[in-house]
Structure formats: structure tokens, C-alpha cells
Amino acid sequence: MVNILLNVVSRIILGVADSLWHTLTLTYVMVWDSTFLLLNTFTFQKRRGSLIPPGRPGHGGQWPEWHPPVASDSRSPCPALNAMANHGILPRDGKNIPFRDMSRAIRETYNFAPTFCFFVPLYMARVLGRSYTHGTVNLADVSLHNGIEHDASLLRHDTFLSPGGDQGKPSRDLIDGFFDSVKGDKVTVDDMSQYSELRRADCRRDNSQFSMNTFQKLFSSSNCATFIRTFGGSIPDLKSWLYDERLPEGWEPAGRAAWGVTMGAFQTTVLRIEAGIRPWESMDSAIGDLGGRYGLPTGERDAKTEGIGERAALLPGWKKAQVNGD
Numbered sequence: 001m002v003n004i005l006l007n008v009v010s011r012i013i014l015g016v017a018d019s020l021w022h023t024l025t026l027t028y029v030m031v032w033d034s035t036f037l038l039l040n041t042f043t044f045q046k047r048r049g050s051l052i053p054p055g056r057p058g059h060g061g062q063w064p065e066w067h068p069p070v071a072s073d074s075r076s077p078c079p080a081l082n083a084m085a086n087h088g089i090l091p092r093d094g095k096n097i098p099f100r101d102m103s104r105a106i107r108e109t110y111n112f113a114p115t116f117c118f119f120v121p122l123y124m125a126r127v128l129g130r131s132y133t134h135g136t137v138n139l140a141d142v143s144l145h146n147g148i149e150h151d152a153s154l155l156r157h158d159t160f161l162s163p164g165g166d167q168g169k170p171s172r173d174l175i176d177g178f179f180d181s182v183k184g185d186k187v188t189v190d191d192m193s194q195y196s197e198l199r200r201a202d203c204r205r206d207n208s209q210f211s212m213n214t215f216q217k218l219f220s221s222s223n224c225a226t227f228i229r230t231f232g233g234s235i236p237d238l239k240s241w242l243y244d245e246r247l248p249e250g251w252e253p254a255g256r257a258a259w260g261v262t263m264g265a266f267q268t269t270v271l272r273i274e275a276g277i278r279p280w281e282s283m284d285s286a287i288g289d290l291g292g293r294y295g296l297p298t299g300e301r302d303a304k305t306e307g308i309g310e311r312a313a314l315l316p317g318w319k320k321a322q323v324n325g326d
């Protein structure tokens with residue numbers, strides 16, 4: 001009896017301590033991020049060619065040699081991590097990568113502020129139940145479904161719908177569908193919202209195990225935001241990165257802030273994308289979609305929702321004309 005009681009009490013204490021630790025870490029990251037945000041406000045952006053220091057991979061847009069992965073290599077659902085492994089910035093086999101090395105490599109390659117580069121791998125370590133400080137990860141571990149990886153990805157079919165559930169390879173049909181949907185000569189916030197809306201509607205319809213919570217929606221819109229903030233919407237650069245998971249020759253990150261792109265600054269693009277995604281009656285999220293319905297009176301909400309179901313039958317291989325109704 002005493003043993004049971006001790007067990008219950010220790011579990012409650014550990015649970016509370018874990019939540020407290022998580023909240024404190026989040027607060028610390030937000031304060032830290034605000035500091036970089038402030039520093040960036042008073043510092044000039046880095047000049048082209050000097051964003052990555054001499055001697056580091058990518059200095060002057062010169063990236064280490066690219067090789068496609070071989071069958072035994074470990075790859076993730078993330079084009080950013082896979083591209084780094086394909087260039088040897090992370091181990092080419094994608095295995096046994098210390099979380100801390102991942103943070104540093106992301107910082108140097110994509111010019112995100114140290115806060116983002118710390119927080120996402122830390123979150124990944126937590127999801128996998130590993131230590132950020134001492135732990136390692138194989139890229140394939142990042143595919144853990146509903147860890148960070150979620151349904152309605154832009155460029156990968158849902159785990160439930162894909163053969164073997166492999167998230168390590170991009171789905172070319174979805175990438176084709178994405179570039180077909182882009183309206184101008186650069187990818188815009190509107191393009192990202194429109195494509196996300198279609199992916200979410202398609203996956204809800206086709207995947208009987210579909211789920212997507214509010215955090216996953218925001219993570220998904222964060223991925224979308226990298227198209228704009230890291231690649232400046234450049235179609236040729238994005239094609240290289242998404243189809244081949246390769247950093248283009250001469251490419252440097254579009255975000256040139258001296259202290260790196262902060263989570264705060266990045267969120268302005270994330271929220272614009274998420275707000276542009278028209279809603280679908282949501283049963284999988286406590287507060288529903290954050291999209292156009294958010295804060296609108298009921299009549300307007302219904303008008304915005306109308307027709308999404310019919311238009312959703314468009315991917316892959318759909319054409320712009322069908323969306324625009326012309």
C-alpha cells in the first residue's frame with residue numbers, strides 16, 4: 001500500500017516538475033528571442049557573401065559537394081535537414097547526430113537565430129524522450145508520426161496513405177502540384193495559404209485517420225514561411241531544395257539579419273499564412289482552425305467555408321484554372 005502511494009506521489013511530482021521545466025524553458029527562449037529581435041532592430045543586415053563566415057560550409061554560396069542519399073542512409077520529412085546531410089554538413093548517413101550539432105548546423109546554414117535552432121531540436125529531443133544535451137538522433141526518427149511530423153504536409157503524403165509510411169522521401173507529385181499552383185514568378189504568402197488549404201482539405205477527405213491539432217497547424221505554416229523567409233520565394237532555388245534536397249550553387253539564406261531570423265520576426269509570416277487558410281469545420285482542434293473564420297461573425301464564417309469540400313478534389317495534378325473557376 002505504502003509502495004503504491006509513494007509511486008503515485010512521485011509520478012505526480014515528476015509530472016508537475018516536467019510541465020514546470022517546459023514552461024520555464026519556453027519563457028527563457030521567448031525572452032532570449034526578444035533580445036535578438038531588439039539587437040536586429042539596431043544592427044545592419046549582413047551583406048551578400050559575408051553572411052556565412054570564411055571557412056564555414058556555404059561561405060560565399062559555395063556548398064560542400066552534394067550526393068543523393070543511398071538506400072542505407074537515414075532521412076527525415078524535413079528538406080532542410082536532408083539537404084544538410086546530402087551536402088555533408090550533417091553526417092551523410094544521417095545517423096547518430098547530436099542534437100546540439102543539429103542546432104549549430106541549422107544556425108550556420110539557414111541563418112535562424114540561436115533561439116529557433118535551440119528550441120526545435122530541444123522539442124524533438126523531448127518528443128523522442130531523449131536528452132538534448134547528451135542525446136543523438138537519426139534523421140528517420142524525426143518522422144515519428146504526430147511528434148512534429150503531422151498529416152497534411154505540403155510535400156509528403158500522410159503516413160497512413162503512403163506506401164510503407166516512409167516520410168524520408170519527398171513526393172514528387174505533390175511538389176509538381178505545388179509549383180503548378182504558384183501564380184506569379186515568386187512564391188507568395190497567398191500561394192502558401194492556398195496550397196496548405198488544399199492539402200488539409202484533401203487529407204481530411206482521403207485519410208480516415210486524419211488528425212491535425214493547433215500546434216501542428218502552426219508548425220505546418222512555419223514550414224511554409226521558410227519558403228518566403230529563407231528562400232525569398234525564389235522558384236529555381238526552391239525547386240533544387242525541394243525536389244533534390246540540394247542547396248543551390250551560389251545560394252545564401254534570404255533572411256540576412258545579423259543575429260539570425262528570430263522566432264518573433266518569423267511568426268509575422270507564419271500567422272499571415274495561417275490566417276489566409278480558409279477554414280474547415282474542425283473537430284480535431286480545441287479552438288478550430290485559425291484561418292479566415294477566426295473572429296468573424298457566424299454569417300461571414302459560413303460564406304467563407306462554402307465550397308471548400310468540392311474544390312478539395314484537386315491534388316495531385318490539379319490546375320490553377322479549376323481553383324479560380326475560370
Ligand code: HEM
Nearest residue numbers: 077078080110120121124148149150153154155156223226
Ligand atoms: C531545427 C530542426 C528542425 C527539425 C527537428 C525539423 C523537423 C521537421 C519535421 C518533423 C517536419 C515534418 C512536418 C510535416 O509533417 O509536414 C519538417 C518539415 C519541414 N521542415 Fe523542418 N525541421 C527543422 C528545421 C527546419 C529548417 C531550418 C527549415 C527551413 C530552412 C525547415 C523547413 C521545413 C519544411 C519546408 C518542411 C515541410 C516539408 C513537407 O511539407 O513535406 N525545417 N521539419
